[in-house]
Amino acid sequence: xVCGVDFVGAATGRPRRFCGGACRVKAxxxxxxxxxxxxxxxxxxxxxxxxxxxxxxxxxxxxxRPIAIxxxxxxxxxxxxxxxxxxxxxxDKGDGFGFVxxxxxxxxxxxxxxxxxxxxxxxxxxxxxxxGETYSEFSPSGRGLHxxxxxxxxxxxxxxAGNLKVEVYPAGRFITVTGRPYxxxxxxxxxxxxxxQR
Numbered sequence: 001x002v003c004g005v006d007f008v009g010a011a012t013g014r015p016r017r018f019c020g021g022a023c024r025v026k027a028x029x030x031x032x033x034x035x036x037x038x039x040x041x042x043x044x045x046x047x048x049x050x051x052x053x054x055x056x057x058x059x060x061x062x063x064x065r066p067i068a069i070x071x072x073x074x075x076x077x078x079x080x081x082x083x084x085x086x087x088x089x090x091x092d093k094g095d096g097f098g099f100v101x102x103x104x105x106x107x108x109x110x111x112x113x114x115x116x117x118x119x120x121x122x123x124x125x126x127x128x129x130x131x132g133e134t135y136s137e138f139s140p141s142g143r144g145l146h147x148x149x150x151x152x153x154x155x156x157x158x159x160x161a162g163n164l165k166v167e168v169y170p171a172g173r174f175i176t177v178t179g180r181p182y183x184x185x186x187x188x189x190x191x192x193x194x195x196x197q198r
Contacts, residue, residue: 047181049135052099052106052148053085059174062094064140066174069093076100076174096140096176103171107190109147110139110167110175120145120182123162131195134188138180145182146175149190157196168192 046053059066059074059081066081068074071093074081088097101108109131114124115138124145128136134149153170160166169175 046179047135047137047184048085048177048179049148049185049187051187052177055099056084057082057100057102058085058088058097059083059100060088060091060094061096061098061174061176064095064176066098066100067094076172096178098174098176100174101169101171105150105152105170106187107149107151107153107168107170107192108175109149109190109195110169111145111147112139112165112167113143114145114164115143118142123164127161127164127166127195128183130191132188132190133185134183134190135185136182137178138182140176140178146177147190149187151190151192153192159196161195166195168195 059076060069060071061067066074066076068081069083069087069091082100083091091097099106099108111124111127114121118138120128128145128147131147132149134147136145136147138144139146151168151170153168156170156172157168158166
C-alpha cells in the first residue's frame with residue numbers, strides 16, 4: 001500500500017498491493033526515483049569521463065589556485081587535501097573544481113585562446129581531431145580547450161602549433177574541470193608524438 005488508504009484485499013488469488021491505478025503509478029515513480037537509480041542516471045549523464053570521476057584526486061579552486069573542500073589553500077602535492085569527485089561537486093567553496101595530475105598516465109593538453117563566442121577555430125579543431133578520439137571540454141574562461149587522455153610523457157611541454165599555444169601536462173599540477181564538453185567521450189590514448197612534432 002502506497003497511498004495510506006486501507007483497503008480490503010481479494011479473498012482468493014494473488015494479494016492486492018495497490019488500491020488502484022493512481023496508487024500503482026505512484027509506487028512506480030517512487031521506485032524510479034530511488035537514490036541508487038538517481039545516482040546511476042546522473043553518472044550516465046555526467047559528461048566528465050568515469051576514468052577521472054572514479055579517482056580521488058580532486059580539489060576545489062579559487063582563482064585557479066587549489067583549495068581543499070574546507071576552503072583553505074593547499075598544494076597539489078598534498079595527497080591528504082585531495083577529495084573524491086562527489087565531495088568536490090557537493091562543495092560550494094571557491095570557483096569550481098579541478099583534477100590533480102600525478103604522473104599515472106593521465107595527461108591534459110591545454111589549448112589557449114582558440115575559442116571565440118563558443119566556436120572553436122579551425123586550427124584548434126584540426127589539432128584536437130589529430131590527437132585522438134578523447135574527452136575535451138571548454139576551459140573556465142570559455143576561450144580555450146582542455147583535452148584529456150592517456151599518454152607517455154616524462155614532463156610538461158609547451159610549444160606552438162601554427163598559431164596555437166599548446167601546453168601538455170602529465171604531473172605536478174591540477175587542471176580546472178568544467179564539465180562543458182567540446183567532445184564527449186571516454187578517455188583515449190593521445191597521439192602525443194604527432195602533437196609534439198607539429
